[in-house]
Amino acid sequence: MYISREWAQFSQTRKGLRVTKPSNKQRGTFWLSLPYRVSIPLMIISVLMHYLVSQCLFIADVVALSASGDPPSIDVDGGLLTLGYSPPALLCVTVVALVAFLFLIGLSDLRNPTGLPIMRSCSGVIAAACHRPRFDVGAYQEKVKWGVVVALEGTAEAQCCFTTYEVRIPVEGEEFFA
Secondary structure: OHHHHHHHHOOOOOEEOEEOOOOOOOEEOOOOOOOHHHHHHHHHHHHHHHHHHHHHEEEEEEOOOOOOOOOOOOOOOOOEEEEEEOHHHHHHHHHHHHHHHHHHHHHHOOOOOOOOOOOOOOHHHHHHHOOOOOOOOOHHHOEEEEEEEEOHHHOOOEEEEEEOOOOEOOOOOOOOOO
16 A cells, blocks of 8 residues: 555656665655554554464463462363453453554555556556656655656657656647657
């Protein structure tokens, strides 16, 4: 969802490209593949869920004691080895899972800006959007915006691409060259 959102924002504002080793106006990659405002709450929920689930189920070894409170001196077949569970921990797991579910529903409700086609990490769509005009040299190091670049080198042709030049939103039915 965040890849798609970041992709769509290129049709609204100029941004540097996200790369491993940034130079000039490029941006670095995220440490956890997501912005901190999303990855940190997800990590906290994950750690909390793992801990609570580990507290839900446990092995209980019940041993009969003598009247004086001492364990039997010989191995008596009166002990019980069973699986126990903790209702408070189960309730906490349910609450944390519900919070996580609502957090993800909230994230999925974010709307992407209109303009750029939805790409879903498709390398073909990314490649098509990256065919910049021949005269836009070094665009990959500057802040770019996606849209229609018109009148390329004195022609009436238009091209959709990432560029440092001024762009406009494409109109449905309009044809472009690659």
